[in-house]
Amino acid sequence: MLRAIVIGVVGLLALFSWREELPDVEIRLQQRTTQAGRIFGGHPLGQSFRCEHGGLRALDVALAPIGGEARAIDFELRRGGPGGELVRRARIEAAALPASDGWARFEFEPLADSAGQDFHFALACEDRNAHSPWVRYRGVPYAVRSWGDRALEGSVVEGELLPAPPRAQTDLHHGDLHTLAFATNYVHPQAGAMKLTLSDALTGEVLRTSSVGPGIPCDTGWTFFHFETLADTRWRALRFKVELPTGASLIGNAEGPSIVAYHGGSQVSGDVLGATCAGAALPQRDLVFRAWSSSTRSALLARLRERGGERILWAALAWFMALVVASRLLGRPVEGRE
Amino acid sequence: MAALEGADRRRVRRLVLVAALLHGLAYLLAVAPWMGEDEPWHLEYATHVAALHRPWGGEAAKLGEGGVDERREWPTSQLQVRRRMAGVSEEEIAQRQREILASMGEHAYFRRVDWAGAVSDRTDFDQVEPFFTATSQPPGYYTLLGLWLLPVRHAAIETQLLWARGLSLLLYLASVWIVLELACCAFSDRSLAIAAALAFAWFPMNARLGAVVNNDALARTLGAAVLMLCARRIAGDTARGTLVLAAALVALGLLVKSTVMSLAGVVALAWLFGGERSARWRNVLFGVAGGAVIVGAVLWLWHVQHSPVLPRNVDAFLARVQRGASLETFGELWRTFVGGFNWYSREFSPTTYAVALALAGVATLSAFSALFHTRRGVSRPVLALCFALIALQVLLVVLRGEGQGRYLMPAMAALAIVFATGLLAPLSNFRRPAGLKLFAMLLFIYDALFLWGGLVPNECLLWGS
Numbered sequence: 001m002l003r004a005i006v007i008g009v010v011g012l013l014a015l016f017s018w019r020e021e022l023p024d025v026e027i028r029l030q031q032r033t034t035q036a037g038r039i040f041g042g043h044p045l046g047q048s049f050r051c052e053h054g055g056l057r058a059l060d061v062a063l064a065p066i067g068g069e070a071r072a073i074d075f076e077l078r079r080g081g082p083g084g085e086l087v088r089r090a091r092i093e094a095a096a097l098p099a100s101d102g103w104a105r106f107e108f109e110p111l112a113d114s115a116g117q118d119f120h121f122a123l124a125c126e127d128r129n130a131h132s133p134w135v136r137y138r139g140v141p142y143a144v145r146s147w148g149d150r151a152l153e154g155s156v157v158e159g160e161l162l163p164a165p166p167r168a169q170t171d172l173h174h175g176d177l178h179t180l181a182f183a184t185n186y187v188h189p190q191a192g193a194m195k196l197t198l199s200d201a202l203t204g205e206v207l208r209t210s211s212v213g214p215g216i217p218c219d220t221g222w223t224f225f226h227f228e229t230l231a232d233t234r235w236r237a238l239r240f241k242v243e244l245p246t247g248a249s250l251i252g253n254a255e256g257p258s259i260v261a262y263h264g265g266s267q268v269s270g271d272v273l274g275a276t277c278a279g280a281a282l283p284q285r286d287l288v289f290r291a292w293s294s295s296t297r298s299a300l301l302a303r304l305r306e307r308g309g310e311r312i313l314w315a316a317l318a319w320f321m322a323l324v325v326a327s328r329l330l331g332r333p334v335e336g337r338e
Numbered sequence: 339m340a341a342l343e344g345a346d347r348r349r350v351r352r353l354v355l356v357a358a359l360l361h362g363l364a365y366l367l368a369v370a371p372w373m374g375e376d377e378p379w380h381l382e383y384a385t386h387v388a389a390l391h392r393p394w395g396g397e398a399a400k401l402g403e404g405g406v407d408e409r410r411e412w413p414t415s416q417l418q419v420r421r422r423m424a425g426v427s428e429e430e431i432a433q434r435q436r437e438i439l440a441s442m443g444e445h446a447y448f449r450r451v452d453w454a455g456a457v458s459d460r461t462d463f464d465q466v467e468p469f470f471t472a473t474s475q476p477p478g479y480y481t482l483l484g485l486w487l488l489p490v491r492h493a494a495i496e497t498q499l500l501w502a503r504g505l506s507l508l509l510y511l512a513s514v515w516i517v518l519e520l521a522c523c524a525f526s527d528r529s530l531a532i533a534a535a536l537a538f539a540w541f542p543m544n545a546r547l548g549a550v551v552n553n554d555a556l557a558r559t560l561g562a563a564v565l566m567l568c569a570r571r572i573a574g575d576t577a578r579g580t581l582v583l584a585a586a587l588v589a590l591g592l593l594v595k596s597t598v599m600s601l602a603g604v605v606a607l608a609w610l611f612g613g614e615r616s617a618r619w620r621n622v623l624f625g626v627a628g629g630a631v632i633v634g635a636v637l638w639l640w641h642v643q644h645s646p647v648l649p650r651n652v653d654a655f656l657a658r659v660q661r662g663a664s665l666e667t668f669g670e671l672w673r674t675f676v677g678g679f680n681w682y683s684r685e686f687s688p689t690t691y692a693v694a695l696a697l698a699g700v701a702t703l704s705a706f707s708a709l710f711h712t713r714r715g716v717s718r719p720v721l722a723l724c725f726a727l728i729a730l731q732v733l734l735v736v737l738r739g740e741g742q743g744r745y746l747m748p749a750m751a752a753l754a755i756v757f758a759t760g761l762l763a764p765l766s767n768f769r770r771p772a773g774l775k776l777f778a779m780l781l782f783i784y785d786a787l788f789l790w791g792g793l794v795p796n797e798c799l800l801w802g803s
Contacts, residue, residue, distance in 0.1 A: 003779065003782075007779075007782045007783060007786050008786075010783055010786045010787070011786035011787075011789065011790035011791075012790065014786060014787050014790045014791025014792075015790040015791065015794065015795060017791060018791075018795040018799055018800075021800075022795075022799055022800060023800075025803050026800075026801075026802060026803060027456070027802060027803055028452045028456075028800075028801075028802030028803075029452065029455075029802075030452040030453040030683055031453065049803075136455075136456070138456075138457055139457060140455065140457060140460060140465045141455070142468070163407070163409075163410075170409075173414075173464060173468050173469075174413070174462075174464060174465055174468075175413070175461070175462075176461065232410075234409065234410050234411075234413070235407060235409040235410045236410060263465065264457060264459065264460050264461060264465045265457055265458070265459025265460060265461075266457060266459070267443075267457060267458045267459045268456045268457060268458070268803065269449060269456065269801075269803045271803050272803045286803075300799065303798070303799050304794075304798055304799060307446070307798045307799070307801070308370075308794065308797075308798040311367045311368070312367070312368060312794060312798065314367050315363075315364045315365075315366075315367035315368035315794075316364070318360045318361075318363040318364040318367060319360070319361065319364035319368075319789065321360045322357050322358075322359075322360035322361035322363075322364060323782060325353055325356050325357040325360060326353070326354075326357040326361075326536065326539075326540070326778070326782070327778075328353055329350060329353050329354065329357070329532050329536065329778075330532075330771075330774055330775050330778055332771070333340055333342075333346040333528055
């Protein structure tokens with residue numbers, strides 16, 4: 001029994017060692033593929049979220065260095081939404097920003113009353129910076145062509161999404177396409193709108209159009225063209241035409257522009273409330289971030305109770321009883337006792 | 339040095355099985371729904387069998403014949419199911435996938451598995467993993483599971499999942515019992531036999547396999563059974579039926595999973611070295627001829643079953659071997675064998691894997707030396723057979739080109755024997771009971787760290803948004 005109790009304590013310690021490692025909210029992506037692009041002066045990128053616990057004390061934002069001059073990032077935290085009360089500020093100097101893909105931590109005086117409240121944070125730079133926040137778009141991604149190695153010529157880029165063959169692998173594997181993301185270079189804040197026209201490759205019939213901007217800059221990032229879901233896109237041939245404002249270009253390779261297609265639904269948990277650019281909502285997407293608040297044992301147990309339920313308690317009981325029984329195997333043989 | 343026999347053996351067997359039952363139940367309760375790797379696909383396959391669809395003779399997809407490409411109409415994962423199952427309609431397949439996906443969303447699968455993305459509303463399995471299916475696997479396990487599911491085939495999908503996991507628990511218990519029998523054959527020392535049984539029952543990823551729906555659970559049980567029978571033969575059991583039964587289990591195993599191919603090698607070794615010396619050359623001839631026929635039959639079977647095990651051409655095979663023999667593959671194999679969580683999307687700290695590697699290295703070297711130096715209470719031929727099985731299992735991983743810990747499970751019993759030998763056999767007989775206590779404590783601590791420091795926090799505490 002003593003042995004089982006000792007092991008039980010080890011188990012409890014192992015569980016409670018997670019206290020410091022549990023973010024309040026976190027967007028977890030094993031593979032980050034789409035970045036927002038550089039932050040332009042006067043066009044901060046932001047994100048709204050709902051805090052679960054009190055004591056909000058830090059936010060980590062996933063940043064990717066994409067070349068150019070590193071600049072300090074100013075952080076603002078507001079209550080409610082982009083226009084809400086400013087409650088905390090922080091700043092990371094250029095030299096302290098991650099040198100490779102990683103988290104940048106913005107720490108501040110804890111907010112005791114953060115439990116259950118909505119917040120919005122924004123990242124601002126004086127001018128175009130070398131670090132881009134990662135973005136998670138709400139959909140089922142299917143990479144047609146990953147980030148390319150060249151800027152494609154021309155302000156109008158046309159191409160096709162084709163099944164296999166002729167492609168080695170189909171460009172559209174799923175049935176319900178609702179967004180196409182294109183890798184984009186230097187769409188200035190003052191530039192005009194970008195436009196996507198999607199048509200049937202065989203008949204030429206225009207199926208969907210979508211536009212982004214004006215006022216939504218994107219440099220070395222992905223531009224997401226959202227449209228009403230096209231239900232029958234599986235293994236289908238579609239033709240696209242992207243019209244770009246002056247000075248902008250698409251990124252791609254010899255085969256065409258870099259594209260990620262998004263299918264399926266868009267439901268995510270209710271604690272992430274969407275990304276913003278200069279306070280305007282960027283639909284269907286979130287910056288990749290995590291928020292840190294209270295790290296008490298009771299917060300951990302509350303989450304365990306809520307998400308694990310009674311079955312975890314029963315599991316613990318069965319596990320402890322197993323240890324008690326197994327410990328009896330370690331005694332002397334039965335003949336020896338007799 | 340006391341052997342495990344008589345009343346003591348019966349008592350130990352009872353205690354081991356009760357402890358394993360409780361331990362398996364703990365994992366059954368702790369592992370959240372759909373958190374076994376590929377569990378949705380395995381259950382999908384079995385539920386169609388439970389709906390009395392034959393797992394062979396389905397209708398192949400039209401990929402452009404007569405101007406019809408069915409991939410435009412149906413997701414490839416559903417066409418692959420139709421190719422396997424006779425008489426199942428596309429609507430039925432789609433409905434089952436939607437049912438499972440809804441349950442996965444409800445049970446926060448997409449918040450737990452980091453590579454799956456957080457979006458919870460999906461319409462088909464391709465939207466979780468494109469081009470993937472379990473129906474390219476041989477039908478053995480799914481036929482058994484389908485029959486097991488018959489009483490609950492009209493119940494909610496979560497009930498069917500829980501019931502299906504119950505079969506895995508039974509297979510885990512059967513494996514523990516078999517390993518204790520194997521240990522009694524490998525060791526004439528009580529402490530070593532108990533250590534091997536505990537190592538098997540308490541190895542966390544093995545216990546976890548007893549709580550999820552996966553054909554590796556049956557492959558592991560068959561692996562233990564074949565090894566036990568062959569060990570008996572090697573240890574002097576001359577009954578003709580022993581090897582016949584082992585060979586029959588291997589044949590059955592090949593209808594379960596390709597990873598049991600290693601067991602054929604073990605049966606061949608037992609055939610060669612387990613009989614009388616005068617018959618060895620005859621055995622060699624029979625073994626080579628029989629082996630060639632069996633391998634040919636198996637390759638043909640896998641080919642007609644569209645098994646992903648077979649490479650498409652020589653180049654693909656060579657690329658696979660190169661990938662399989664790489665350090666990355668062995669690293670992945672080790673990490674997912676020692677402990678991987680949330681569909682291998684989360685891991686222990688690198689230090690944990692390094693410590694486990696050091697300990698396993700010491701145990702393996704020590705056990706290997708026992709092949710050449712007498713260790714009291716250890717059967718060297720049985721130990722050699724265990725090493726042979728482990729080597730064959732690793733070779734299969736290399737040939738397959740994918741390093742996932744559960745592919746080692748057919749050799750899990752052999753690993754338990756090696757581990758117990760390596761850490762306890764060098765001790766004197768007098769010190770072995772104390773060594774067993776330390777061995778068990780280390781095992782229990784490992785299990786505690788796995789369950790309460792890994793599995794439960796990752797599945798219940800850390801969700802993506």
